[in-house]
Amino acid sequence: MDRKAPLILAALIAAASPTAASAAPPPNDAPAGAAPFEVYTAVNGIPTERQAIAELAEATPDPGVLSCLGSASFLRTAWYRIPATQTPRELTIEASGRTLGVVDLAAFVQPGAGTTVTSLPNVCAGDGVGGGDSAGDRTAGLSIRVGPFRDVLVQVGRHGPVGSAADEQVQVDLAEAALPIGDEPDGDRAGSAAPTIPKSGVASVALGGATTTQEDPFVARCPAEASVWRRVRPPTTGRWTFTANGADAASLSVFTGAHPTPASAVGCVDRQGPAPLMLPVQAKKGRLLWVRVGTDRPAPGATAQLHLRRAVAADRLDGGACLPSTTPATVAGGYVGPTAVKRANKNRTVLLRMRVRNGPLCAAQLQLEGPKGKIYARGTAGRVRGTESVRLQRVRKLTRGLYRLRVDALGVAAIRNKVPSSLTFRLR
Amino acid sequence: MSSHKLHVTRRELVASLGALGAVAAVPPAWGKTLLPSKRRIGPGAFHDGVASGEPGPNAITFWSRLETSRPRSGARLVVATDPGMRKVVAHATIPTGRGVNGTLKARIGGLKPYTEYYYVWESGTGVSPIGRTRTAPPPGAAQPLNFGVSSCQAYGSGYFNVHADAAAQALDLYLFLGDYIYETKSRASAVRGDDIQAVDLASYRAKYALYRSDPGLRELHRLHATAHVWDDHEVENNYSDNNPAPSPAQRTAGYRASFEWQPRMSFPSDRQRVYRTLTYGGFADVFMLDERQYRTGSNDGQPRHMLGEAQMTWLINSLKASKAKWKFLANQVVMAQINYDGSTNTDAWDGYKDDRARLLGEIERAGIDNVVALTGDAHVFMCSLLTSDYSTFGDGTARKPAGVEYVTGSVTSGGKLTDEAVIQKASPWNREYNAADHGYARLGIGPDQLVTDYMASDITVPNAGTARIERFTQAAGTNTVQREPPAAARV
Numbered sequence: 001m002d003r004k005a006p007l008i009l010a011a012l013i014a015a016a017s018p019t020a021a022s023a024a025p026p027p028n029d030a031p032a033g034a035a036p037f038e039v040y041t042a043v044n045g046i047p048t049e050r051q052a053i054a055e056l057a058e059a060t061p062d063p064g065v066l067s068c069l070g071s072a073s074f075l076r077t078a079w080y081r082i083p084a085t086q087t088p089r090e091l092t093i094e095a096s097g098r099t100l101g102v103v104d105l106a107a108f109v110q111p112g113a114g115t116t117v118t119s120l121p122n123v124c125a126g127d128g129v130g131g132g133d134s135a136g137d138r139t140a141g142l143s144i145r146v147g148p149f150r151d152v153l154v155q156v157g158r159h160g161p162v163g164s165a166a167d168e169q170v171q172v173d174l175a176e177a178a179l180p181i182g183d184e185p186d187g188d189r190a191g192s193a194a195p196t197i198p199k200s201g202v203a204s205v206a207l208g209g210a211t212t213t214q215e216d217p218f219v220a221r222c223p224a225e226a227s228v229w230r231r232v233r234p235p236t237t238g239r240w241t242f243t244a245n246g247a248d249a250a251s252l253s254v255f256t257g258a259h260p261t262p263a264s265a266v267g268c269v270d271r272q273g274p275a276p277l278m279l280p281v282q283a284k285k286g287r288l289l290w291v292r293v294g295t296d297r298p299a300p301g302a303t304a305q306l307h308l309r310r311a312v313a314a315d316r317l318d319g320g321a322c323l324p325s326t327t328p329a330t331v332a333g334g335y336v337g338p339t340a341v342k343r344a345n346k347n348r349t350v351l352l353r354m355r356v357r358n359g360p361l362c363a364a365q366l367q368l369e370g371p372k373g374k375i376y377a378r379g380t381a382g383r384v385r386g387t388e389s390v391r392l393q394r395v396r397k398l399t400r401g402l403y404r405l406r407v408d409a410l411g412v413a414a415i416r417n418k419v420p421s422s423l424t425f426r427l428r
Numbered sequence: 429m430s431s432h433k434l435h436v437t438r439r440e441l442v443a444s445l446g447a448l449g450a451v452a453a454v455p456p457a458w459g460k461t462l463l464p465s466k467r468r469i470g471p472g473a474f475h476d477g478v479a480s481g482e483p484g485p486n487a488i489t490f491w492s493r494l495e496t497s498r499p500r501s502g503a504r505l506v507v508a509t510d511p512g513m514r515k516v517v518a519h520a521t522i523p524t525g526r527g528v529n530g531t532l533k534a535r536i537g538g539l540k541p542y543t544e545y546y547y548v549w550e551s552g553t554g555v556s557p558i559g560r561t562r563t564a565p566p567p568g569a570a571q572p573l574n575f576g577v578s579s580c581q582a583y584g585s586g587y588f589n590v591h592a593d594a595a596a597q598a599l600d601l602y603l604f605l606g607d608y609i610y611e612t613k614s615r616a617s618a619v620r621g622d623d624i625q626a627v628d629l630a631s632y633r634a635k636y637a638l639y640r641s642d643p644g645l646r647e648l649h650r651l652h653a654t655a656h657v658w659d660d661h662e663v664e665n666n667y668s669d670n671n672p673a674p675s676p677a678q679r680t681a682g683y684r685a686s687f688e689w690q691p692r693m694s695f696p697s698d699r700q701r702v703y704r705t706l707t708y709g710g711f712a713d714v715f716m717l718d719e720r721q722y723r724t725g726s727n728d729g730q731p732r733h734m735l736g737e738a739q740m741t742w743l744i745n746s747l748k749a750s751k752a753k754w755k756f757l758a759n760q761v762v763m764a765q766i767n768y769d770g771s772t773n774t775d776a777w778d779g780y781k782d783d784r785a786r787l788l789g790e791i792e793r794a795g796i797d798n799v800v801a802l803t804g805d806a807h808v809f810m811c812s813l814l815t816s817d818y819s820t821f822g823d824g825t826a827r828k829p830a831g832v833e834y835v836t837g838s839v840t841s842g843g844k845l846t847d848e849a850v851i852q853k854a855s856p857w858n859r860e861y862n863a864a865d866h867g868y869a870r871l872g873i874g875p876d877q878l879v880t881d882y883m884a885s886d887i888t889v890p891n892a893g894t895a896r897i898e899r900f901t902q903a904a905g906t907n908t909v910q911r912e913p914p915a916a917a918r919v
Contacts, residue, residue: 040677042627043664044611049628051677094527094629096684100696130467131500131525136489136534137687137694141527143499171680173629223499250498271498272470273552296497321552323469326506326516412506412513413548414555 026055026078031118034079034153037174050174054078054156057168068121068218073104074157082152084113088179094141095172102126102133103140103170104157109214110150122216129220145226147211182209187229190215190260194229201308207248207298217261222251222268224294234283239311244277244293249304251294252277260290273321280315322362322383324411329358331407335425341398350377350392360385364409368392371401402426467521470501474549474556476640479649481691483564485541491691492532492549492556500525503532503551511546529633531688541566561653565709573712578868579605579804580838583639584614584622586887588839590867591644593894595651602652605804606659606760609635632685656690657702657716659760659805666775668720670727703739705746711873713752719760734780744790754873757801764812764833767854769846788830789816797905799831807843808863809882810835811900823856829907834880836869840887859911865897878902
């Protein structure tokens with residue numbers, strides 16, 4: 001072979017490659033032509049995952065299909081179908097290409113096998129969602145739990161200017177895991193069968209076996225692999241606060257309207273830490289609200305306690321985490337109560353108004369040191385931020401003199417540190 | 429710039445490339461309500477330790493992994509100058525998600541040159557171990573350096589005791605030269621069980637998690653900045669021989685898992701590119717090479733090339749432009765011509781003689797001194813002189829070598845037991861050969877000399893001690909080595 005031969009060979013290969021041949025959209029350019037995921041071989045074993053190679057350089061957008069990552073997303077798409085099985089399953093779909101350009105991904109749960117319904121994307125991944133798309137390696141990935149006998153359509157897309165054929169190519173991986181067969185929980189679908197929250201405002205929500213269905217709108221801020229729905233009509237207009245207790249409650253979303261849609265979301269909160277999720281929303285008297293409890297690994301018996309009450313001033317969106325500031329916190333404030341010792345001792349507790357700068361304080365331990373350096377009251381606080389009232393348990397009788405609040409709390413790396421406190425007061 | 433807010437303290441903070449997230453295209457009805465307005469932490473535990481890598485004089489890549497069932501989460505990275513994490517110099521919330529296996533990676537800039545830093549990752553429900561790392565010296569700085577180097581750590585073949593030893597050393601950088609994982613299951617007779625046959629994304633990820641469960645490896649990553657280049661077993665044994673041709677899906681899965689689990693940033697236009705330069709003050713440039721991904725000529729009808737033209741051109745130009753005293757090639761497979769008792773290894777540079785002659789010839793013609801190949805793959809401790817033409821090289825004393833190659837042993841993988849005398853009779857430019865021991869190399873890099881110690885440990889029992897078994901001294905400008913008598917070298 002002379003020295004030019006490899007170049008000629010390379011040119012012939014390039015000419016025969018899909019790059020050059022794909023002057024037309026790919027056959028799976030539209031949902032009706034959705035292609036299957038394919039098994040592939042490995043030299044040293046048998047992969048359980050399946051793959052698809054999406055060639056998007058000549059692909060076209062999908063008129064009439066809601067682009068769940070915004071109107072500039074899914075400009076060039078290809079479609080894949082994951083056939084129904086007789087058992088529920090967890091599907092994980094991941095997509096990446098040669099560059100760090102993030103792939104647009106959407107999953108549409110079908111009402112049955114062989115159907116093609118693309119009115120509502122149920123789970124999406126891609127630029128702006130805030131997960132793997134924003135990570136160092138910048139990829140798109142989603143997981144979804146679906147019930148038996150349901151196909152899932154997968155939309156794979158690119159946005160932005162068209163790149164080279166190689167840069168537009170997307171490798172899509174599908175991992176499929178069967179889940180135990182069980183009854184779907186009440187409210188698995190957002191329909192008229194979804195239970196209502198009783199007037200007491202307290203509901204125990206079973207999450208075990210929850211899935212994502214075709215009625216579930218994608219909520220990027222509060223994703224979950226599956227969800228369960230409740231309905232409620234607040235009795236008065238104003239701010240109402242939903243809370244969800246239980247580690248299996250991964251997100252809490254509220255929608256309004258006849259059916260939940262992406263545009264009818266009024267708020268959501270995503271789990272960040274172990275404490276209850278809190279979601280205050282504005283509501284109108286008698287108007288239907290859809291409440292969605294998201295969950296990721298709903299094992300049998302998993303439940304969440306859902307509470308609804310009128311909001312109070314301190315209520316705020318809360319994902320349940322306490323992350324201390326990297327700037328050392330300080331505490332100020334004062335005593336709330338009678339300053340005469342005799343009257344103060346009538347209470348078993350000591351009420352303080354704490355002002356925390358550079359908060360929050362996490363897992364704070366509070367000690368009220370008084371005359372002769374003795375400790376007169378103690379308390380703990382899981383999280384204190386801004387200005388809050390804190391009640392300490394009195395451990396001995398208060399006497400006349402100067403008192404100072406001693407505080408320590410978890411700092412960076414969960415190292416317990418003393419927190420400078422200027423909260424002092426005098427009892428007479 | 430991203431909509432994601434980065435918190436900055438005192439110093440400029442440059443977070444990962446992921447800061448480029450786009451939400452601008454979202455229609456108002458969705459964008460305001462539904463897309464995340466800022467980066468947030470989430471729940472999760474840090475079961476896989478922490479790591480830092482590829483230090484520059486002002487920036488380091490930090491790594492961890494968040495084990496969580498959440499499809500999307502995040503953790504806060506805090507960097508401080510004290511182990512008590514009180515003197516915080518930077519913090520950032522770093523997103524992660526299902527698409528990256530929960531891995532967390534951020535390149536933080538604005539750091540001081542050649543300064544020790546401590547770091548920790550925090551989620552909503554957990555805190556990582558506190559890591560330690562160090563930035564590189566500033567360009568041109570006359571700063572002596574200490575590097576550690578290893579390769580070929582088959583989990584099943586033994587305990588990574590030498591990693592625990594390296595963790596305790598004062599090192600500026602630790603280099604992994606490939607075969608960081610082995611894709612196959614361990615044999616029934618293995619020292620440690622490894623039941624994972626890595627063939628797809630999930631199984632490659634599981635393999636990394638298993639390897640990172642080794643306490644020595646975790647400690648090494650926790651305490652030293654590292655840099656990694658892959659060899660074949662990060663995908664499959666000798667996969668670049670195309671015999672049979674590996675599926676693109678398997679290659680991609682192996683590459684992707686490697687990027688996810690190493691503290692290494694991707695090039696935006698080529699996420700799988702690992703070849704790059706690390707500059708360490710005035711004494712060391714480290715050229716990280718990829719000797720697998722771009723190979724041609726093995727059963728594919730193309731001419732045989734090891735590096736590919738783009739990488740070869742980059743390497744030659746980079747060597748010519750380097751102002752560093754020592755130019756290290758982070759090189760996977762043996763570069764010197766070695767006759768192993770009647771056979772050569774054509775998977776190594778011996779199978780790519782034209783490329784070797786071209787590279788080393790360019791080095792010789794340009795008069796570039798102090799080129800040092802640090803090599804893995806062979807599972808032996810070895811030292812050889814390099815030249816573009818071995819046919820006339822003899823024992824390497826009649827002509828100035830192009831450089832020196834240190835094959836830094838294997839952490840655990842078994843090597844080809846051959847007598848050193850047999851090797852040196854057929855390859856007289858060889859200065860040492862030892863396939864019996866396992867360990868790593870420790871380099872002391874100074875203005876006048878490079879001192880290379882080979883460190884070895886018993887791999888059959890956990891927590892075995894590590895001892896020095898060889899010492900080589902390479903005077904600057906000579907491109908040759910002095911080997912301490914083995915008895916004196918063993919400490």
